[in-house]
Amino acid sequence: MSSYADRLAALRAQLAADRLDGFVVPLTDEHMSEYVGSYAQRLQWLTGFEGSAGSAVVLPEEAAIFVDGRYTLQVRSQVSADHWSYQSVPETSIADWLKEHAADGARIGYDPWLHSRDWVKKATEALAAKGAELVAVRRNPIDAVWDDRPAASVAKLIVHPEKLAGQSGADKRQKIAEWLGKQDADAAVLAALDSIAWTFNVRGADVSHTPVALAYALVNSDGTADLFVAGEKVDAEVRQHLGNGVRVHERAEFENALAELKGKRVAVDPERSVAAIFDALDKAGATIVPVRDPTVLPRAIKNEVEIAGQRSAQARDGAAIARFLKWIGEEAPKGGLDELKASDHLEALRRESGMLKDLSFDTISGSGPNGAIVHYRASEATNRPLEMNSIYLVDSGGQYADGTTDITRTVAIGTPSDEMRDRFTRVLKGHIAIATARFPKGTRGSQLDSFARRPLWDAGLDYAHGTGHGVGSFLSVHEGPQRISPVGSSQSGGDEPLAAGMILSNEPGYYKAGEYGIRIENLVLVVEREIKGAEKEMLGFETLTFAPIDRRLIDRNLLSDSEIAWLDSYHADVVEKVGPGLAPEDRAWIEAACAPL
């Protein structure tokens, strides 16, 4: 394996050969995915950076890597300062940096299949100020020098049956066709992988932890569709499931298909489609209707079948979590447990159900100070023992055919300090404030976010992440468009009105760098709330996740009577929902763990 210095040198040589004075390397793939297949992990190959968000720019003499506040420490440990300068976004944008550092009149390359049209527009304007030019490449120069680049996945599609999806693919296409009629458009481009999986009721395995397949689709105003996916992935069962209304083409044919849309009005989502798609439609002479992907809201708003599936998945997942928490409570004080052993055991317990398709993300198993790293991933190098008188944080989830789960529990090993109990109780108060919120229809997630922070703010504390993200149905564990987070934060979605049927996480936290981390995360469902005398149509949350919250970490004096009542009622529900799936000794444990405060 070549060194990172060698890789950078090879890329620079390739840029020179391609007559480019620089190149921009984002983290995403041709579908603007958050998690990308190994074939597309160009940023990591070039720099060594393993975070989930970042980008880089390479110039002949300089190179810079751009990450947000979550990755300030990680980038310094993974990427060599000998060759790379570290830049913080949003303080310094790539466009700003290029304006400072690119040579006058420089030609800076970018891969139009990896950037939004909006990004291209802004970067072009910024470079124009110095007479420099942003140049779309036909072939990504990294691919040209990446010798051992993994092949794209060949994982087969599987059918996601109507008994789990709650609606047939034909019905979904018909709804999109009706929507196209209202937009006065002939076809919709679907480029986001979860949009495609949802629309066709199929799942794939091309991206780790997210059951999607690399594909594009066009849905037409007559209700038929063209699906662009590697033919070898589509077996006879899937073809039959797709039916006559879906024409299957090779994924590589997508660009050619766009070229044939001359004179058509085509709906394309600027947030979910790369610049190359817009370029191809412009070139073809199609009229672009820039509008949100029509599957985004129907996918976010779960139907009754999906909600029932989520409940089943949660009961199953909660049983694994309960057995895990019991095991931690018994084994950790004996010594010998560490973060990796713990996460391995948790995965094994989830697999025992026989229903686990995959984890929904890499488990965050953080002991003591590692719990304070929000996006921590344990490795042999960082692995810490679970020590007495410390806190252990575990954030994990499962992909089941009937639902995607995501849960965080923070537990005491030995005796927690008064400060730990104070902080944990404040996080719990924030969690309860979200769980019990009632709000009028039309309320946005951003309007609820501060409820979760107020008990921490009262003590001069806070947490540097959003309070909740959307979750898919056997799809992405981070699914938009809704989110509980302040508007203006780096994570978009806080301005989306919440609607009954949406699933979100409720996960306030507190992190003391170098000491410990706390997070309490359940999934919640947005539901209609009947309130006597109400003048508005009201919504609220129903908690979907059931697992004990560690009572040893609670300072009862900080809780109001109604907060205590919520916790006791929640714990009674945990016993009722999860208890039946447990063996007798585990059931005795959960009953004790869920005793009233």
Added chain:
Amino acid sequence: MSSYADRLAALRAQLAADRLDGFVVPLTDEHMSEYVGSYAQRLQWLTGFEGSAGSAVVLPEEAAIFVDGRYTLQVRSQVSADHWSYQSVPETSIADWLKEHAADGARIGYDPWLHSRDWVKKATEALAAKGAELVAVRRNPIDAVWDDRPAASVAKLIVHPEKLAGQSGADKRQKIAEWLGKQDADAAVLAALDSIAWTFNVRGADVSHTPVALAYALVNSDGTADLFVAGEKVDAEVRQHLGNGVRVHERAEFENALAELKGKRVAVDPERSVAAIFDALDKAGATIVPVRDPTVLPRAIKNEVEIAGQRSAQARDGAAIARFLKWIGEEAPKGGLDELKASDHLEALRRESGMLKDLSFDTISGSGPNGAIVHYRASEATNRPLEMNSIYLVDSGGQYADGTTDITRTVAIGTPSDEMRDRFTRVLKGHIAIATARFPKGTRGSQLDSFARRPLWDAGLDYAHGTGHGVGSFLSVHEGPQRISPVGSSQSGGDEPLAAGMILSNEPGYYKAGEYGIRIENLVLVVEREIKGAEKEMLGFETLTFAPIDRRLIDRNLLSDSEIAWLDSYHADVVEKVGPGLAPEDRAWIEAACAPL
């Protein structure tokens, strides 16, 4: 006085003479003011509409008036449906409506001194879709047919002395000059009237209730300035106060002065400057630096002298309010009081201090159902008696040389119903939630807004306005940029980070249409908060307004212990701050009104 039908006909004849196929009539003036002088009240002259926000479009055969939800009822009572169609914003924009209703290829006129550049751009694009054109007029066609149009005010400028402003005009100009250096700009255009009054430490009387003068200014990078204002308004004292660093020109010379800025880099605020200013600078060959008016933040962040002045004004104003509330409590049950008598008496009490310069806005004096009209203004036609067993709402404020006040109290006449007490107590809980909030530096007003709504949301209720607006120092009672309101609401400012020294209102409410209205409004100052063990720099609010909150409207059972403690402590402060300014019998009343709950 001509009829509205005659006025509309006259305007249409003028448009035909000017070869225009339509004309857009906004409510603002050449400074994008919220309140405008009588000379500029073109929308009201043309349509009869007296609300504070709206606009109209006149076509040869059709005319439409556009208002937001606050004015849905008012527009129907004031503007004739025979000649006007009613349109709701933001649902229907002027641009959208023109797209539907203007003839193909039509020439639609607009006055470039009354619209933002952004509005012109969007409307131009919308019209282009039908080959129609937006045409800037040289002379406003309404002015051509408005025979009895009031002359512009000739009120003299007065000095706002440094002992009240806390900083000299020369210092303020020097700070702007330093800021211009950082922007690499030669001059800043000041077009907002309160920006000019603040910068030069002068006040005027050209706009009702806001002590500003019609003027423009250019502040230059050498710290000098050019002030464009009618010469007759500037007496020798003001000239001496302005000093040698300020050149005074006629206001009418402003456009010519812009024409001389060829080659200069000029900072202009797109939100606070009309399109004509941009047009003139473009034509002159100046380079426009679009950036927020540099006085906006320093004006919003009050200095120690302004804060001390605000405290003095509040004690004085609170004494008038206390005497008023005592009077209402004694007189209303006897019968014979009505909304107009009440507001007249309140103004008289404020004037007795000898310090009142003006009201800070038209008093909202709402009895029973009129209290439910958020922007109610009593008239002979609407005037209601203050009846037994009802609620009376009064929202009022004074302009004093040392500070601008704004307070709302809601009081029971006779015996309030259980529902009224429930609603009032929920509004009070929301008010206390804002008053006691602590939050990290950088927090935006939008992040606090829901704290005020939650007690109402719990009962399925809400209010259809923001929770708080900024307030000036002997300036506008609605002063940006900060605001406590949801992002995405019709009122901007919720996304502005709060900073120590800003003054805002805290005014949740509840309105039951046709029955009663409740609002509890105090002004609050953003202050730094020391919290033991805090990990963040924290802010909070100090309440500035002191007047009794009607204990007869409170349901004690709905309040927590800490809410009761806040109210008792607040009432003790009321007695301490306001009591010393009262006569003995008034002092006895306030002590009883402020007794612990």
